[in-house]
Amino acid sequence: MKLQPLLIGLLSLTCTPLLVASPADSQKGRVAFVRCMACHGVKAGEPHKLGPNLHGVVGSRAAAAEGFAYSDALRTANITWDEDTLRRWIVNPGAVAPGNSMAYVNTLSAADIDALIAYLKSVSAGP
Secondary structure (H helix, E strand, C coil), X not given: CCHHHHHHHHHHHHHCCCCCCCHHHHHHHHHHHCCCCCCCCCCCCCCCCCCCCCCXXXXXXXXXXXXXXXXXHHHCCCCEXXXXXXXXXXXXXXXXXXXXXXXXXXXXXXXXXXXXXXXXHHHHHCC
């Protein structure tokens, strides 16, 4: 058995960034989510607060959670909450859907936002 191809393959894995968020990213995101907890929940079936429950938000359409009174701006924005849109929303909700009713000023770093999205993905995938 030749070891060189195996070693090259293993080396390439260590030099390639992973596209899947690590559990550590999700944990950092859980910490970042503390800023969001006053207005949003993430547990399945948890009632809405000032903002909608975000369980299952990643990949969903905006203004889709039943029982929440969304602004006209968000209902008519034709948004799907993919990673890029979530990132832009977290940075500046008014730039994504002008006239929306989310009162929020971003204080998160880009790394914190990435971790927050990883966390939202982890709770979106869960039961």
